[in-house]
Each structure stands twice: as structure tokens, then as C-alpha cells.
Amino acid sequence: MAPQFVDAEVWPEGSLEVLSQFEIDQLQSSGSGGLYPLLRRCMLAVLNSDSDVDDAGLLLERFRDFEVGFIRQDRGLKVTLRNAPAESFVDGRMIRGTRELLSAVLRDIVFTRNDIVDSGRFDLSASDGITNAVFHIVRNARLLKLPATANLVVCWGGHAISREEYDYSKRVGYELGLRGLNVCTGCGPGAMKGPMKGATIGHAKQRIRRGRYVGITEAGMSAAESPNPIVNSLVIMPDMEKRLEAFVRVGHGIIVFPGGVGTAEEILFLLGVLLHPENETLPFPLVMTGPASSEAYFRRIDEFVGATLGPEAQRRYEIIVNDPPAVARAMSRSLEDVLAYRKEHSDAFYFNWRLKIDEHFQNPFTANHASMSSLRIDEDMPRHELAANLRRAFSGIVSGNVREDTAALIEREGPFEIRGSRRIMSLLDDMLAAFVLQNRMKISRGDYAPCYTIK
Numbered sequence: 001m002a003p004q005f006v007d008a009e010v011w012p013e014g015s016l017e018v019l020s021q022f023e024i025d026q027l028q029s030s031g032s033g034g035l036y037p038l039l040r041r042c043m044l045a046v047l048n049s050d051s052d053v054d055d056a057g058l059l060l061e062r063f064r065d066f067e068v069g070f071i072r073q074d075r076g077l078k079v080t081l082r083n084a085p086a087e088s089f090v091d092g093r094m095i096r097g098t099r100e101l102l103s104a105v106l107r108d109i110v111f112t113r114n115d116i117v118d119s120g121r122f123d124l125s126a127s128d129g130i131t132n133a134v135f136h137i138v139r140n141a142r143l144l145k146l147p148a149t150a151n152l153v154v155c156w157g158g159h160a161i162s163r164e165e166y167d168y169s170k171r172v173g174y175e176l177g178l179r180g181l182n183v184c185t186g187c188g189p190g191a192m193k194g195p196m197k198g199a200t201i202g203h204a205k206q207r208i209r210r211g212r213y214v215g216i217t218e219a220g221m222s223a224a225e226s227p228n229p230i231v232n233s234l235v236i237m238p239d240m241e242k243r244l245e246a247f248v249r250v251g252h253g254i255i256v257f258p259g260g261v262g263t264a265e266e267i268l269f270l271l272g273v274l275l276h277p278e279n280e281t282l283p284f285p286l287v288m289t290g291p292a293s294s295e296a297y298f299r300r301i302d303e304f305v306g307a308t309l310g311p312e313a314q315r316r317y318e319i320i321v322n323d324p325p326a327v328a329r330a331m332s333r334s335l336e337d338v339l340a341y342r343k344e345h346s347d348a349f350y351f352n353w354r355l356k357i358d359e360h361f362q363n364p365f366t367a368n369h370a371s372m373s374s375l376r377i378d379e380d381m382p383r384h385e386l387a388a389n390l391r392r393a394f395s396g397i398v399s400g401n402v403r404e405d406t407a408a409l410i411e412r413e414g415p416f417e418i419r420g421s422r423r424i425m426s427l428l429d430d431m432l433a434a435f436v437l438q439n440r441m442k443i444s445r446g447d448y449a450p451c452y453t454i455k
Contacts, residue, residue: 008089049101239364267288285334318330372417378420
């Protein structure tokens with residue numbers, strides 16, 4: 001029987017080979033202000049990339065003896081791993097793609113702490129300062145490629161989807177790849193992996209050898225949604241809000257596959273941003289798609305958007321069911337408009353500077369009982385502010401489903417309470433109940449205990 005755990009020494013690959021004494025001390029420290037717990041969690045997620053477990057607590061418990069260390073040498077830094085998942089190794093050698101992703105983890109954790117949070121260079125309480133920080137993080141991760149064009153398609157969707165929906169996402173990715181389009185996802189399993197897998201075949205047939213498979217994740221969720229091994233450019237953002245902003249700043253269009261509350265959160269984020277008056281004429285293609293069996297899912301999403309955000313929000317997207325080539329053609333045509341707009345307004349092809357993102361969508365939201373129950377959700381709010389608070393409500397549910405710290409909080413103090421107007425709460429309750437019945441909350445197929453109650 002093959003071993004489950006491996007001890008290894010690994011040279012960083014292509015991202016960060018040299019660290020200062022101070023940075024190494026930060027990474028080794030498990031005390032206050034130390035980065036070791038975060039580093040350990042994120043590295044374990046990368047090493048567990050083919051996992052079908054979306055419970056961070058279970059993953060950390062299974063590999064409770066996993067340890068990360070460092071060896072300082074004149075020719076660079078070596079990372080030591082003890083009791084690491086054996087599936088990341090072939091004949092005793094770590095898979096190269098896994099080694100690259102490990103190095104990306106090391107790079108982003110060090111850079112974000114020292115150059116973004118602690119440097120004092122960025123005003124993280126102001127909208128422009130947050131956008132500037134996002135730019136520097138993705139630039140440091142080498143996501144901004146030159147020469148650039150409008151060909152990076154962001155694919156959103158759930159990690160807990162059916163096999164039919166997963167296969168459909170692969171077919172759409174294949175059609176994107178045939179048209180020379182690159183793919184960016186949340187880098188986890190399910191609808192985040194399928195489009196990348198399909199695009200690799202489309203790129204191979206077109207002899208595209210430098211296809212991009214960009215993964216944008218967030219440190220707190222990485223253990224529950226481990227980066228899939230197809231990702232060849234990974235960046236770990238410090239919080240969910242900066243992750244979402246990174247998607248819409250570096251991507252040129254978005255395709256949404258079936259999902260659950262996380263996907264609903266992403267849809268509401270984008271629609272709320274696009275509803276801002278300054279974005280009225282800015283082209284940003286959004287296509288929702290899935291197999292024929294998912295039509296009811298998108299109809300429910302469409303009805304919820306129409307009932308809460310109105311027809312103006314519905315006009316910002318297109319729904320295409322069971323037709324992968326049509327999805328790819330629609331996206332390809334729309335990207336021509338994006339390219340023309342950016343040329344006309346002298347905007348960068350690699351970073352969407354002109355997109356206005358309100359601070360409601362940028363300030364980090366920490367899900368706890370007080371913050372969830374105090375969200376204002378009613379019809380009298382401006383549409384983009386209502387979208388922001390609905391997004392926060394979904395974000396809190398996602399956190400309760402997959403983050404070990406939030407799950408522990410709920411276990412101690414009970415489910416979150418979400419309050420709002422009777423009509424919107426009724427719509428929200430119906431949609432969340434449908435997600436539960438369709439097993440869209442978690443990968444595990446056991447009985448789902450909601451981490452929320454609707455008031």
C-alpha cells in the first residue's frame with residue numbers, strides 16, 4: 001500500500017527563491033503576528049489539490065502532523081515538509097506544478113504582509129488605495145502579461161456541482177480554448193476546474209503552448225477549496241473582497257456556471273458593481289450557462305435578481321442553456337467590444353482601471369453574529385447598496401460552510417440570523433432552500449445543517 005504521508009525538501013520554483021532573515025522569522029513564528037499558521041494552511045491546501053473534501057476543519061485534522069520548515073543555504077532557500085500528502089509526489093519527487101503553486105503561496109503571503117499591510121504605502125480604508133493594493137498584488141504575482149489583449153475569461157461556479165454540470169463546464173472551456181481565449185477561475189474543484197481542463201485540450205488542438213490558467217483564491221478559503229493542479233498562475237488575495245475585485249480588474253468577461261451561495265455572492269458582486277452609474281456604458285460581458293438540467297437553477301437566479309435589483313440588472317447578463325459553442329461565440333464577440341472600448345478610452349488591456357467599484361464592495365466583511373444580523377436588506381435602498389448587503393449575506397453563509405474558524409463560531413453560538421424585509425427574506429429563504437435540496441451547499445452529500453436562519 002502506498003504511503004499517505006511524505007517528508008521532503010523542496011526548492012522554490014519560479015516565484016520567490018530568496019527571503020530576508022526577517023521574513024523567514026515571520027514565517028517560522030506561530031505566535032502573535034507570525035505567518036506560520038497561514039502559511040501551513042495554504043501550503044497544505046496546495047499539496048491536497050485533488051481532494052474532494054470541502055471542510056477545512058476535517059482537512060487540518062487529517063493532516064494535523066503536517067509541518068513546514070526552512071533551510072537557509074548560500075544558493076537560496078529550501079522548504080522542508082513533514083507528513084505532507086503523498087499524492088503530490090511521483091516516485092519520490094514533487095510534481096512540478098505543485099512546486100510552483102507552493103512557491104506562489106510563499107511569495108504572496110510574504111508580499112502581502114510586508115509590502116501591502118505593514119508598509120504604510122497603501123490607504124486600505126480608501127477606495128483608490130484598495131484598488132492600488134490589488135494591482136500591486138496581482139502584478140507581483142505576474143498576472144499582468146505584456147503584450148496584452150482582451151482574452152482572459154473569468155469562469156465562476158460552484159465546487160459542489162453534479163457530474164453533468166462539471167462535464168458541461170469542460171465543454172465550454174474547450175470551446176473557449178479553440179478560440180484562443182484564456183481562463184481564470186477561483187482555482188478550486190468543480191466549475192473552477194472544468195473550464196481549465198477543457199481549455200487545455202482546445203489550446204492543444206490550436207497549438208497554443210502558452211495557454212493561461214489563472215487561479216485567484218483567498219487565504220481563508222484555500223483549505224476548503226484547494227487549488228486544482230491545472231492552474232499555472234496562482235495568486236492568493238488577503239480577503240474575499242480583494243479577490244472579487246481582482247477577478248473584475250484582470251478579467252475581460254465572465255461566464256457563470258451553476259453553483260450555490262458562493263456563486264450567488266459573485267453574481268451579486270458583479271451586478272452591484274455594474275449598476276453603479278459610472279459603469280453604465282462600460283462593456284463587461286456576463287453569460288450564465290449550464291446544461292439543460294440547470295435551466296431551473298438559472299431561472300431562479302434570474303427571478304431573484306429581477307425581484308431585488310430590477311430589470312436594469314437583468315439587462316447586464318445573458319443566459320444561454322445547453323450550448324457551449326454559442327457561449328464561446330457570444331463571449332468572443334463581446335470581447336471585441338471590450339477591446340474597442342479600452343482602445344477608445346486609453347485604458348490598459350491588462351487591468352480594468354476605469355471600472356468604478358464602490359467602497360461597499362471593497363471593505364472586508366467579517367462574518368459573525370453581530371455583522372450578519374445588522375445587515376440592512378430592504379427595498380428602499382439604492383440598488384447597488386442592496387446588492388452589496390445581499391452579497392455580504394451570501395459571503396457569511398459561504399464562510400460558515402467552509403471556513404473552520406467561522407464554523408467553530410457557529411457551533412458555539414448557533415446559526416447566523418439574516419434579517420430584512422418580508423418580501424426579500426421570503427425570496428432569499430426559497431432560493432437557499434432550493435440550493436440545499438440540490439446539494440449545492442457542500443460536496444459532502446450528508447444532511448446539511450444550515451449555518452443561518454432567515455428572520
